[in-house]
Amino acid sequence: MPQVFDTTHPLTFHRRLYRGDSRLRVALVGQHNSGKSTIFQAVASTHYRTGKLSGTNKSYAECPVQIGADEMHLVELPALHSLRGLTGADLEAMKYLLWGDERPLVSRHEQHDPPAPFPRPDILIHVIDASVLGRSLELTLELLELGLPVVVALNMMDEARRKGVVIDVEALSARLGIPVIPTVALKGHGLATLFDQVLSTARQAICPLPQPIGLPLQPWLQQMRHILYGSDACAEHTRTAFNLPADFLLMQLLEQDPYLGREVASHCPDLLPAIEALHKTAASELSRPLATEVEADRHQRAISMFESVATIMHRPATTTEERLDMFFLHPRWGLFGSLAVFAAILFLVFEVSATLDALSAARLATWISAWQPETATGIIGRAVADGLIGLIGIVIPYMLPLVLMLVLLEETGIMQRIAFVVDRFFHAVGLHGKVAVPFLLGLGCNVPAIAATRSLCHGRDRVIASLLITFVPCSARSAVVLALGAKYLGAAGVFALFLLNLLIIALLGRLLSHRYPELSPGIIQEIPAYAWPRWHPLLAGTWQRTSDILTIVTPLLVAGSIILALMQFAGMDQWINTLLTPVTGWMLGLPVAMGVPILFGVLRKELSLAMIYQALGTFEITPLLDHIQITTFLVFLLFYIPCVSTFAVMLKVIGRKEALFSIILSIGVALIAATCVRMLLTLSSPLF
């Protein structure tokens, strides 16, 4: 019996979702060189916005970030060392933390706009350099006065470990009364946990209490509280004028913060004499001015907290994980790890896949070539067989080994590390580092490469990645370029063709970023621990992804094969060639007979080569085509329409509209590139 859903009751989520206008606003704060930018860059999208804090030359960066079903608006503020005695840009950063884009009464007289054009954060991430923890905790104590939830990112744990500083993270969290998450931002460690913690802290809506000031100073704090909030009228006025958490304002006035002191003088002049009298009495009773005493007290509290949670030990032995990370995640040497994996993929594509192809699809193709049917049924049978052999040619040599490689890299945790390391380079072409490995897989076959983007990114990023992957020369295209290019154009010619391909991909990346200008949310890249691959998940993952794609590719490949065979059977070659003359003859300057091979390339690009020989009736094409024509043809072949199988997988991964756009884009790029190359070569040929 079919299941009946009750549509009268909407589904309810048991937890609050942060999305759209109610996305969580998070600010990264911390001292200079603590790792704020590294964390921001690691989770930011390919395009993030920057701006200057109003009236200053210090920049902030902002970006939406996607975390599962939730979204956050992440802001990275310029470095802040303390919240006391600030001026200029530092003061503006503090005003943003206090009021966001609003102006309380005391700040309305200011000339320029509010510091940043978006509201106050809902929660703060205090980024701390764990290797100098004692120094950083003072700022944490100040941030706790802001009346906002705070999560500490205890960053640079690797540095701390290197220096032999061992931190009891749980004890620190208990002492501060807020969550503390250890991270190594440079390697992406702990970032996923950090942002999960930010979400759950925000959901719990628990704001930490400020840590109590030292006992000897408490009477002075009480007196200041009495002055500002002693009577109801006075308290109301202070609250509306300053719109600040009481503890923050009291501590600022105890430390004689010049900005808030000035505002008190102009907005609450009647309070001024009492405040000044308090400082005068304190100065006579304490050994140092009250402001100095309060500052020393905070310093003392931070140091004693540090001493209670940290111990200095001898540097522990390097673990295997650390050694591997030196290879895969080191800021400088990490690239070698990625390059080694890229080399392994190239080997797989050009050695293993080529051998498997020769043993499977190529043998079947030779075997079936003896079958030359004359009847329509026979032709259809042969076309179905051709389509299926084409399918075997994709699955056995390319899909299975490449997808297996991809799943293997994911299972071992290497893929995530490569994505992290190459992320910045890929941002240059408007892509996430996550698609680096699929891009390389594209050298084998575009089908598994595009399919792989499905699990790695979504929305705009997936569309751009898929569109660009169709321009990565798959092994079928490379085979034609290598066969014809190497024979007639030489190594330099082949190299130039591949270089042109690379340039066009980079250029298209930039152009496509403009076509999809929406700010895609950043993604938090989880860096899992290294793991040995296990057979069952490895094989099951490979099969699941391969079979999933086969269901879409098979019908299109077979149908395409039948249609093209019937067209040939009906003697439409002549028509097709005539129809394509504007492209083949006029634009590309090729013999009209090449129309059919070009069209058949849609099925499988490597078929083009055999068909050219067939169409021109010779294996020696130089008498019929000159070097300019060969180059023009190869450029066109490199870029024009992705094959039917690629189109099929695009339909599934990015939808009909974008898949059709991909066809228009590739034909456009192929025509423009081939025509330009032809014109350039024709113009320069008299020079040679």
Ligand SMILES: Nc1nc2c(ncn2[C@@H]2O[C@H](COP(=O)(O)OP(=O)(O)OP(=O)(O)O)[C@@H](O)[C@H]2O)c(=O)[nH]1
């Ligand atoms: N060893 C190590 N280095 C890190 C880590 N995180 C960041 N770094 C490095 O520390 C340096 C400073 O990092 P940034 O992210 O620029 O620090 P910041 O807080 O943005 O600094 P300012 O912009 O000056 O405030 C950079 O060289 C980073 O590569 C980490 O977890 N471990």
Ligand SMILES: [Mg+2]
């Ligand atoms: Mg920075």
